[in-house]
Amino acid sequence: MFSKKLKQLTPYTPGEQPQNRKYIKLNTNENPYPPSPEVKKYLDSVDTDTLKLYPDPGSQELRETIGNYFNLSSSMVFTGNGSDEVLSFCFYAFFDKDNGPLLFPEHSYSFYPVYCGFYDIPFKRIPMKSDLSISVDAYTVETDYSGIIFPNPNAPTGTYLETAEIEQFMKKVHSNRVVIIDEAYIDFGGKSAISLIDKFDNLLIVQTLSKSRSLAGLRVGFAMGNEILISALNTVKDSFNSYPLDKLAQNAAKLAIEDIDYFKENSSKIIKTREFTVKALKSMNWEVLPSMANFIFIRKKELSGKIVYETLKNKGLLVRYFGHKGIEDFVRVTIGKRKDMEFFLDLLNTTWGK
Amino acid sequence: MFSKKLKQLTPYTPGEQPQNRKYIKLNTNENPYPPSPEVKKYLDSVDTDTLKLYPDPGSQELRETIGNYFNLSSSMVFTGNGSDEVLSFCFYAFFDKDNGPLLFPEHSYSFYPVYCGFYDIPFKRIPMKSDLSISVDAYTVETDYSGIIFPNPNAPTGTYLETAEIEQFMKKVHSNRVVIIDEAYIDFGGKSAISLIDKFDNLLIVQTLSKSRSLAGLRVGFAMGNEILISALNTVKDSFNSYPLDKLAQNAAKLAIEDIDYFKENSSKIIKTREFTVKALKSMNWEVLPSMANFIFIRKKELSGKIVYETLKNKGLLVRYFGHKGIEDFVRVTIGKRKDMEFFLDLLNTTWGK
Numbered sequence: 001m002f003s004k005k006l007k008q009l010t011p012y013t014p015g016e017q018p019q020n021r022k023y024i025k026l027n028t029n030e031n032p033y034p035p036s037p038e039v040k041k042y043l044d045s046v047d048t049d050t051l052k053l054y055p056d057p058g059s060q061e062l063r064e065t066i067g068n069y070f071n072l073s074s075s076m077v078f079t080g081n082g083s084d085e086v087l088s089f090c091f092y093a094f095f096d097k098d099n100g101p102l103l104f105p106e107h108s109y110s111f112y113p114v115y116c117g118f119y120d121i122p123f124k125r126i127p128m129k130s131d132l133s134i135s136v137d138a139y140t141v142e143t144d145y146s147g148i149i150f151p152n153p154n155a156p157t158g159t160y161l162e163t164a165e166i167e168q169f170m171k172k173v174h175s176n177r178v179v180i181i182d183e184a185y186i187d188f189g190g191k192s193a194i195s196l197i198d199k200f201d202n203l204l205i206v207q208t209l210s211k212s213r214s215l216a217g218l219r220v221g222f223a224m225g226n227e228i229l230i231s232a233l234n235t236v237k238d239s240f241n242s243y244p245l246d247k248l249a250q251n252a253a254k255l256a257i258e259d260i261d262y263f264k265e266n267s268s269k270i271i272k273t274r275e276f277t278v279k280a281l282k283s284m285n286w287e288v289l290p291s292m293a294n295f296i297f298i299r300k301k302e303l304s305g306k307i308v309y310e311t312l313k314n315k316g317l318l319v320r321y322f323g324h325k326g327i328e329d330f331v332r333v334t335i336g337k338r339k340d341m342e343f344f345l346d347l348l349n350t351t352w353g354k
Numbered sequence: 355m356f357s358k359k360l361k362q363l364t365p366y367t368p369g370e371q372p373q374n375r376k377y378i379k380l381n382t383n384e385n386p387y388p389p390s391p392e393v394k395k396y397l398d399s400v401d402t403d404t405l406k407l408y409p410d411p412g413s414q415e416l417r418e419t420i421g422n423y424f425n426l427s428s429s430m431v432f433t434g435n436g437s438d439e440v441l442s443f444c445f446y447a448f449f450d451k452d453n454g455p456l457l458f459p460e461h462s463y464s465f466y467p468v469y470c471g472f473y474d475i476p477f478k479r480i481p482m483k484s485d486l487s488i489s490v491d492a493y494t495v496e497t498d499y500s501g502i503i504f505p506n507p508n509a510p511t512g513t514y515l516e517t518a519e520i521e522q523f524m525k526k527v528h529s530n531r532v533v534i535i536d537e538a539y540i541d542f543g544g545k546s547a548i549s550l551i552d553k554f555d556n557l558l559i560v561q562t563l564s565k566s567r568s569l570a571g572l573r574v575g576f577a578m579g580n581e582i583l584i585s586a587l588n589t590v591k592d593s594f595n596s597y598p599l600d601k602l603a604q605n606a607a608k609l610a611i612e613d614i615d616y617f618k619e620n621s622s623k624i625i626k627t628r629e630f631t632v633k634a635l636k637s638m639n640w641e642v643l644p645s646m647a648n649f650i651f652i653r654k655k656e657l658s659g660k661i662v663y664e665t666l667k668n669k670g671l672l673v674r675y676f677g678h679k680g681i682e683d684f685v686r687v688t689i690g691k692r693k694d695m696e697f698f699l700d701l702l703n704t705t706w707g708k
Contacts, residue, residue, distance in 0.1 A: 001532050001556055002586055003450035003500075005473075011592030014411050025407075034403040043397050043602075049388040051571035051606075053379075054564070057368050081435055084595040096357035118593040146357075178355050202355055210408070217405035217601035232356055238365030239472040241438040247571035248397075248602050252405075 005120070012114040015320050024343060026334040027318040029155075029185070029295050031214035033266045033337075036259035039215070039252045046248065055247040058234075062245070065254045066222055070194050076224055078233040079253075081244040083184055083208035083221025084111060089236040090149075090204065090223065091115040094178040097122050099146035105134050107327050109155050109182065121146070132289055132297075132327070133159040140172040148173060151182040153190055156322060156332040158291030166193045170200045178229065180204045185293035187212035187267050188274070188335075194224060201226045211294055212267050213256040220245065220253040270294050274335045280345050284354050299329040300352060315347055359474070366468040369674050378697060380688040381672040383509075383539070383649050385568035387620045387691075390613035393569070393606045400602065409601040412588075416599070419608045420576055424548050430578055432587040433607075435598040437538055437562035437575025438465060443590040444503075444558065444577065445469040448532040451476050453500035459488050461681050463509050463536065475500070486643055486651075486681070487513040494526040502527060505536040507544055510676060510686040512645030520547045524554045532583065534558045539647035541566035541621050542628070542689075548578060555580045565648055566621050567610040574599065574607040624648050624689050631687075631695045638699070638708050653683040654706060669701055 015028035034040075063074040070077075080086035095102045101122040104112045108125075116123045124145070129135045134154055153160040161169075166181065173179060183205055186192050197203050204225035210216035223233060237244060245253075256263070274296065278288050281298060289297045299305065308331050309321035320332040335341065369382035388394075417428040424431075434440035449456045455476040458466045462479075470477045478499070483489045488508055507514040515523075520535065527533060537559055540546050551557050558579035564570035577587060591598060599607075610617070628650065632642050635652060643651045653659065662685050663675035674686040689695065 001448060001530055001583070003446065003448060004452055005450070006447050006586055006589065009589050009593045011589050012596055013592075014408070014596040017408060017410060019410070019414070028408055030408065031406050033406065035405050039405065040402040043400055043402060046397055048394040048397060051389050051393065052385050052387065052568040054368070054371060054382055054384065054570045055573070056371060056373070060373070081598055082595060084597070088594050093357060093360050094355060096359070098358055114593050176355055214406040216408045219409070219597055219600040229355070232360055235360065235363050235365050238367075239363045239468050240442050241436060242366055242368040243438070243573055244435055246573040246600070246603055249600055 008117065010114060010117055012111045016318060018318070022316070023313075024317045024336070024340050026336055026340065026344060027320040029211060029293075029334045030216050031211060031266065031270070031294065032340065033214055033269070035214040035252070036256045036262045038255035038259050042252055042255055043248070051247060055243055055245060055250055057242045059245050059250050062250045062254045065257050066224070069257055069260075070224060072224060075227045076197070076230055078223040078230045079245055080221050080237065082210065082219040083182070083206050085244060086206055086221040086223050086233070087111065087180070087182065088115055088118070089233050089240070090180055090206070091119050091121060093232040093236045095119070095121045095146045097146070099177070100144040101146065103139055103142060103145050103148045105150050105154060107132065107157060107324065109151055110322070112149060132157045134161060136161070136165060136169045139169065145174070145177060147178045147180070149180040149182060151184060152193065153185045153291065153293040155185065155293065156295070156320065156327070156330075157289050157297050158293040158295060159289060160190050160292035163191055163193050163195065167196055167199070170196060170203060175200070175202055178202050178204060180206060182206050184208045184211055185295075187263070188294045189271050189292040197225050201228070204229050209253050209256060213263060214266065215253065215256055218249050218252055220249050270335050273338050273341055276338065277335060277341045277345065284345070284349060286348070295332050295334045297330050297332050299331070303329070303352065305329050305331045311351060312347060317344060317347060362471065364468060364471055366465045370672060372672070376670070377667075378671045378690070378694050380690055380694065380698060381674040383565060383647075383688045384570050385565060385620065385624070385648065386694065387568055387623070389568040389606070390610045390616045392609035392613050396606055396609055397602070405601060409597055409599060409604055411596045413599050413604050416604045416608045419611050420578070423611055424578060426578060429581045430551070430584055432577040432584045433599055434575050434591065436564065436573040437536070437560050439598060440560055440575040440577050440587070441465065441534070441536065442469055442472070443587050443594070444534055444560070445473050445475060447586040447590045449473070449475045449500045451500070453531070454498040455500065457493055457496060457499050457502045459504050459508060461486065461511060461678065463505055464676070466503060486511045488515060490515070490519060490523045493523065499528070499531060501532045501534070503534040503536060505538060506547065507539045507645065507647040509539065509647065510649070510674065510681075510684075511643050511651045512647040512649060513643060514544050514646035517545055517547050517549065521550055521553070524550060524557060529554070529556055532556050532558060534560060537561045538565055541617070542648045543625050543646040551579050555582070558583050563607050563610055567617055568620065569607065569610055572603050572606055574603050627692050627695055628689045630692065631689060631699065634699050638703060640702070649686050649688045651684050651686050653685070657683070657706065659683050659685045665705060666701060671698060671701060
């Protein structure tokens with residue numbers, strides 16, 4: 001009864017969302033602060049009668065708001081049901097087994113190989129530097145590929161490439177192959193590479209409202225790039241589901257993007273808490289990769305990542321453990337509120353000392 | 355820069371959603387009544403802080419509510435971002451070019467061939483009876499197919515198959531091929547074939563909250579069937595986007611399903627208005643296909659559907675015109691409130707008389 005494709009799928013496993021017990025959740029990179037108060041005001045007074053009508057299939061107002069924020073025309077913006085859906089559409093539109101494998105970092109967002117499986121796209125994991133940062137040179141030696149994708153900052157490592165490095169990179173890769181920079185975590189100290197899309201027609205930037213805008217529960221993501229790339233994404237959307245963004249999500253996302261001060265304030269608080277946490281961890285002899293994200297990737301000598309994850313879970317705190325070869329010793333820890341991080345640090349200290 | 359697949363796509367064209375002028379919209383089968391007042395109460399008091407967290411990826415509570423309503427276990431229910439997304443996942447999971455074409459009615463939901471294009475599934479349009487109803491016999495003579503899909507009531511014709519006819523049909527088709535009944539319009543006088551899913555492991559029923567629950571703006575659809583079919587849909591979802599349903603949509607949909615009295619009252623009002631409209635149209639010498647949906651499919655001798663559509667649009671009323679061969683003379687008219695239909699009937703009368 002099933003398609004051949006189905007039998008070959010290996011689905012993505014999202015981070016745990018346990019319903020049975022209250023945990024301190026530092027495992028899915030959610031924002032510890034609530035979304036903009038404008039979202040609450042909007043929902044408190046929303047005219048639910050309008051929900052009987054279909055939403056705008058093109059999310060025009062939301063795309064204009066995003067365009068205004070980034071100083072782009074709305075025709076250079078595509079919106080979707082979380083950046084996961086946006087990425088899925090990108091994989092369909094731009095990558096193709098006939099053009100060679102898709103390249104992405106050895107340790108990266110684990111949905112990338114899943115999309116490749118879904119659309120039958122071959123891929124090649126590109127080795128990272130010994131410090132687990134992305135090696136630009138390792139891509140530019142490749143000659144045959146259908147495209148490139150990497151997060152910046154990278155997940156789960158947190159390491160970051162400067163815009164100048166990305167510009168050099170873009171000059172060296174094939175101009176007829178799409179390069180996607182997944183900037184889910186860009187607002188925690190990094191600088192978006194959006195300034196490069198005028199220079200490179202093959203560059204697409206993907207962002208989400210799930211992290212820095214505290215709207216993981218609302219599922220809104222977007223892509224920005226040359227109009228021709230955006231138009232391809234619209235063709236894919238309209239061949240899959242004309243209305244992926246509901247009316248409440250479109251309007252709430254718009255208000256969250258417009259509330260710039262609130263967003264900046266929250267992002268700074270998270271950066272500050274990250275710096276505090278990193279300093280404390282180092283003083284306790286944990287290794288912490290340099291992070292520009294709202295999470296850190298850490299390990300301690302002679303401790304396996306699995307033990308750290310399980311021990312903390314038993315004590316009511318969730319972190320993310322991947323267990324992939326080369327990063328088995330690490331766990332990824334989301335930056336929560338200061339008091340969450342203090343609890344986390346205390347736990348580490350009482351369990352493993354310095 | 356594009357994949358080969360992309361170049362071959364022909365996207366779906368949704369009904370017009372004009373933003374520039376106020377129309378009486380009888381073109382996209384929306385419900386003229388607002389969603390359940392419980393939806394408003396919920397949104398008025400929703401704790402927006404929880405939107406910072408990811409929603410339940412499995413929509414467990416919503417699936418339980420739907421299961422309770424239909425007297426099924428939640429493991430026999432799958433939810434998605436509108437029945438369009440649910441259908442898209444079904445096409446991926448169950449249909450396959452290696453198993454032969456997908457069969458669907460000659461005149462049917464125009465997204466079906468689009469999904470086939472998206473996933474590279476061959477299809478065969480099965481001829482309808484001369485009265486434009488679905489011919490069950492025309493399917494059972496086919497020997498080689500990967501699956502079957504049809505809406506019941508059918509769109510855009512509105513014609514309906516009784517459960518007993520569907521049961522006979524299911525006995526005759528291959529038991530190792532999935533049959534999907536798209537019941538988007540079942541609540542306007544028809545009876546769901548849900549009682550058959552215990553008898554046929556290969557039967558999947560798809561419904562939506564966009565029509566009878568007045569929630570087109572919220573994008574929630576669902577599928578019901580054997581656990582093995584539902585588990586296949588979960589695999590597809592988790593390989594595409596783990597969280598297709600946002601938190602507000604999950605909770606509001608739950609409340610709308612639970613408010614049974616309100617839903618029944620609205621559906622009866624629409625059925626009554628449909629019967630009123632059909633009677634009036636017939637007295638004005640319009641041909642009306644028998645409809646069990648919240649729309650009717652109509653034509654008048656010596657009038658082209660295109661002229662009817664364009665004339666009404668100029669006068670501020672939108673209906674849907676398809677223009678496909680064999681149904682060029684028809685327009686599809688959504689059943690609105692009584693006063694909308696009176697306006698519509700007056701327009702027809704003053705323009706084309708009896």
